Amino acid sequence: MSASDLLARTGAGAAARARPLPPLTDRHVALRAEMRAFVERELAPHAEAWEVARAFPDAALRLCCERGFVGLKFPPEHGGAGDPVAAAVFAEELARCGSGGVGAGIGAHAGIALPPVWRFGTPDQHERFLRPGIRGEKLAALGITEPDAGSDVAALRTRAEQVDGGFLVNGSKLFITNGMRADFVVTAVKTTADGGHGGISFLLIERGEGMTSSPIEKLGWHASDTALITFDDLFVPAENLLGELHGGFRLIMVNFAWERLMMALGALGALDVVLERTVAFLRSRARRPSQSARHRVAEVATALETGRALTYHALRLHLAGADCVREVTMAKLATQRAAYDGADSCLQIHFDAGEHAEPALERAVRDLRLGPIGGGTDEIMKEILGKTMGL
Numbered sequence: 001m002s003a004s005d006l007l008a009r010t011g012a013g014a015a016a017r018a019r020p021l022p023p024l025t026d027r028h029v030a031l032r033a034e035m036r037a038f039v040e041r042e043l044a045p046h047a048e049a050w051e052v053a054r055a056f057p058d059a060a061l062r063l064c065c066e067r068g069f070v071g072l073k074f075p076p077e078h079g080g081a082g083d084p085v086a087a088a089v090f091a092e093e094l095a096r097c098g099s100g101g102v103g104a105g106i107g108a109h110a111g112i113a114l115p116p117v118w119r120f121g122t123p124d125q126h127e128r129f130l131r132p133g134i135r136g137e138k139l140a141a142l143g144i145t146e147p148d149a150g151s152d153v154a155a156l157r158t159r160a161e162q163v164d165g166g167f168l169v170n171g172s173k174l175f176i177t178n179g180m181r182a183d184f185v186v187t188a189v190k191t192t193a194d195g196g197h198g199g200i201s202f203l204l205i206e207r208g209e210g211m212t213s214s215p216i217e218k219l220g221w222h223a224s225d226t227a228l229i230t231f232d233d234l235f236v237p238a239e240n241l242l243g244e245l246h247g248g249f250r251l252i253m254v255n256f257a258w259e260r261l262m263m264a265l266g267a268l269g270a271l272d273v274v275l276e277r278t279v280a281f282l283r284s285r286a287r288r289p290s291q292s293a294r295h296r297v298a299e300v301a302t303a304l305e306t307g308r309a310l311t312y313h314a315l316r317l318h319l320a321g322a323d324c325v326r327e328v329t330m331a332k333l334a335t336q337r338a339a340y341d342g343a344d345s346c347l348q349i350h351f352d353a354g355e356h357a358e359p360a361l362e363r364a365v366r367d368l369r370l371g372p373i374g375g376g377t378d379e380i381m382k383e384i385l386g387k388t389m390g391l
């Protein structure tokens with residue numbers, strides 16, 4: 001059975017169907033098909049090898065850049081396409097490669113590190129960081145989390161002291177995706193001695209003397225490098241200040257909306273593949289699947305459609321410039337644990353049938369566990385939602 005037949009029969013991949021619902025257009029449907037073929041041909045076949053190697057090659061990012069997929073969100077004058085809807089479609093399709101690590105590495109570059117450079121950068125910073133990033137000549141990372149500051153961003157301690165011509169940076173950043181090999185890190189630092197949100201700024205820190213990266217081993221995302229980065233009397237020139245001095249908290253908040261939407265779409269794309277494969281597995285067996293298996297599949301498909309409807313609703317609001325903290329937060333909350341639970345349920349279907357799951361399914365379960373943690377934990381999403389209701 002072809003993938004499209006399977007899609008039609010399982011009901012998965014509703015957003016990929018022929019009649020697009022806004023914000024998708026016919027062009028996005030065609031683009032999705034092109035991306036899907038690209039991901040199936042160029043990325044998915046290598047997912048297991050890159051998992052074992054603990055890295056995907058730079059060439060994989062460059063291929064995505066050459067096809068124009070990394071620049072979709074950014075304006076044409078920077079080498080992009082000015083089409084954030086297409087960028088959203090790519091986030092969903094990229095996740096179908098079956099490696100959360102590849103999605104994380106390319107997603108961290110295109111979806112969370114480059115957007116603030118575009119939005120808050122100077123023309124000089126666009127030239128030195130954004131355009132080479134879109135072309136795949138420079139790899140970017142976003143460095144916010146620290147050993148003692150994760151959910152509570154105001155607790156940041158990495159200090160950037162103003163000195164003649166720039167800043168002297170001391171401190172460390174934890175769990176930084178692309179942190180082992182990024183050419184530059186969009187880094188949150190404290191530029192005042194007092195605590196709180198007020199004294200946070202961003203620096204574009206280029207890899208060099210005074211910056212050390214150490215790898216972090218983790219449960220999933222094995223194809224993506226994650227690092228503890230230490231800055232030791234690292235000099236950063238004044239022209240690498242991104243946005244306003246002491247104005248970094250706003251940058252963090254603005255960036256979160258897109259990051260959370262991209263994470264929601266990524267979880268949907270990854271779970272879509274898991275469901276398709278599980279349905280194919282059940283259909284390939286001589287006996288009709290048990291009621292338990294059928295019910296599990298029904299629940300996963302329902303969670304997918306629910307998550308997709310909410311996420312595209314939040315995306316529509318975001319693109320319209322509406323205040324959508326509530327909907328974006330709900331989309332992230334609704335998709336991450338559901339994707340992990342859904343993949344786990346598909347794993348259980350294989351166990352119940354007395355069969356080992358293929359490596360791709362086991363990998364999906366490990367990879368999807370990051371969802372309720374990264375980009376703001378599920379608990380933090382609930383805190384935000386409580387606040388939106390005045391609680």
Ligand SMILES: Cc1cc2nc3c(=O)[nH]c(=O)nc-3n(C[C@H](O)[C@H](O)[C@H](O)COP(=O)(O)OP(=O)(O)OC[C@H]3O[C@@H](n4cnc5c(N)ncnc54)[C@H](O)[C@@H]3O)c2cc1C
Nearest residue numbers: 142143144145149150151175176177373374375376377379
């Ligand atoms: C694989 C991986 C890749 C990552 N990539 C990046 C990256 O590229 N850049 C980057 O900056 N960061 C990155 N992170 C960090 C990630 O964003 C943080 O892990 C996340 O924000 C949580 O912070 P924390 O780990 O310090 O946990 P903590 O904030 O210490 O939280 C620990 C637990 O306490 C809960 N908790 C905290 N505060 C509250 C509260 N107020 N109410 C209720 N419960 C609460 C949390 O939900 C969590 O369960 C990555 C993390 C991982 C694991």
